[in-house]
Amino acid sequence: MFLLQTVCVCVCVSVSVCVSMQHYPAAWGHYDVCKSQIYTEEGVTWDYMACQPEATDMTKFLSVSLDPPNITCGDPPETYCALENPYMCNNECDATTEELAHPPELMFDFEGRNPTTFWQSTSWKKFPKPLEVNVTLSWNKTIELTDDIILTFESGRPEQMLLEKSLDYGKTWTPYQFYATDCLDAFNMDPKTVNELTQRTLLDIICTEDYSRGYVWKYDKTVRFEIKDRFALFAGPRLHNMASLYGQLDTTRNLRDFFTVTDLRIRLLKPATGSTIVDENNLSRYFYAISDIKVQGRCKCNLHSNSCVYDKEKGRLGCECEHNTTGPDCGRCKRHYHGRQWSVGSYLPIPKGTANICIHSSHGPVNRANASSLGVANRNQARVCDGAMLRCQNGGTCHHHQRCHCAPGFTGVLCERARCQGPGHCEEYPSSGQESVHHPLLLHRLHLFLQVCHGLLALLLPQGVMVFSFC
Known part of the structure; x- marks a missing residue:
């Protein structure tokens, strides 16, 4: 053997x-690498591809702020009662004692210790004035969410809450999702669940009642913003077809931006009360307490980097850019590499993608459409070939950067497909820049x-x- x-x-x-013998997880593609060696008739060369950093726990790199800033309990010390039992009042918060303090960083520490650590707000001692708190998570970097956002409450889950996102470092905010025991009463919205969304309505902002009811039972502490259920609308219920999702992300900017943030804001609007009437004689029952926040994601590097590094001195994440790009998000070409206009990398073709490398100025200037938009761009106007990085394939020649003149037997924007010849079914295989497997001599070999x-x-x-x- x-x-x-x-x-x-x-x-x-x-x-x-080569008929590839090595099986990669096709669902996730090759986006954790930026280049690979390939064998051609000219010898060994590099094949550049799109790439992105691996997903990780993004709470390790954030900063947190509270509004109002003095909303954390313990100054002055305060005693709290249990929500489900107003006569059980033995929980003390004291900011001057480490064992009794509940600062905001305890929302992100390691869970599993006993007793559980958590941040806690002051009680609703100013009722009927609303007890409202903004918890803002900032990364000073654009990140892409890859898994559900999960908030774990040590007290009862809020009866009214709003999750917001920012794409401009907190200058402007847009809603992600509303949460309430009664969506119509709280936000004048009909209640919905993520399972009611479709591909067409994926970007809709909904209000859900699933996470706002009841006391704190064993499995009742979490509030979610469901990322994976939205992914599943394109990738299937078990996310087995991520290629379909990547194709949508590549060609639909609004969809890509939906999962992209620089900041998240949790607006706590009404604490759990356990009933419709607030017990004004025991307001120490009502407060917010968060024991854990999970945010899974990756640095946004525009498919031009497979690694992201945290600079402790600057206090921020930065992409280690490939493909002759630079900037925090690899969002521009390096100096002297403006031979072609900068472009985001492309997930297409699956699974390797297209690097869209910035080329040296001595090779340009060349303007062309992004490889991911070739299918929808006006092909009579877009510059679809450059003879260097985006070559006509299978013996085709680039004519004035406007079109490829294809060799007999081939067709397509880049001559990437075999032309159907004669009756019967004709299969089309995308070419990767090497000679096509449809070539008669190669088929014979x-x-x-x-x-x-x-x-x-x-x-x-x-x-x-x-x-x-x-x-």
Whole structure:
């Protein structure tokens, strides 16, 4: 079997055509790498591709602020009662004693200790004036959310709450989702759940009642903003088809921006009361307490970097840019690399994507449409080939950067598809810049290669047992 593998690899390299034996998780693509070595007739070269950092716990890199700033309990010390039992009043908050203090950083510390650590607000001692708190999470960096936002409340979950996002470092805010025990009464909105959303209504702002009712039972402490359920509208219920989602993110800017933030703001508008009437004789029952906040995401690097580094001196994250790009988000070309207008990397074609490298000024200027928009751009006006990074394939030639003149038997914007010839079904395979597998000579070599594989398998395996479907 080792001999068979060696022969197959040697034949594969000799004809410059490979049927890939290595299976990557196609759902997530190749976006954690930026280049790979490929074999061509000219020798070994680099094939550049789109890339992005791995997702991680983003709460390790945020700063938190509260409004009003003096809303944290403990100054002066205060005793609290349990929401479900107004006569159980043995919880003390004292900012001057470490064991009794509840500062905001305890929303992000390691959970699992006993007793649980949490941030806590002052009680509703100024009732009927609303007890409202803004908890703002700031990254000083654009990030992309990859999993549900989860808030865990140590007290009862708020009866009214709003989650907001900012894309401009807190200058402006837009709602993400409303939460209430009664959406119509609190926000004049009909209640909905994320399961009622469709691909067409994914960007709708909804109010949900799922996370605002009841006392604090064992499984009743969390409030979610469901990211994965929204992903599933394109990628399927188990996110098995992330290629479909990536294709949508690549071509729909509003969808991409929906999952992108620089800041999040949790607006706590009304604490849990456990009933419709507030007990004015025991207002120490009513307060907010958050034990944990989870935000999973990655740095936004415009598909031009596979790593993001936290600079402790500057207190901010920054992309380690590839593809001759620079800036916190790799949002511009480096000096002397303006031979083509900067463009975000592309998820397409799946799974490797397109790097859209900034090229040296001596090679330009060249203006072209983003590779991800070739399918929708006006192909009579867009510059779709440059002869350097976006080459016409399968022997085609670039004509005035306007179109590819394709060799006989090929068609497409970049001559990437085999033209149907004669009756019958014609398969189309996207080319990756190497010679097409539709070329007659290469097909003949590939046929010989498969025959060799069959012969070796017949010798090495028991008769009738053919388990290698790639031959």
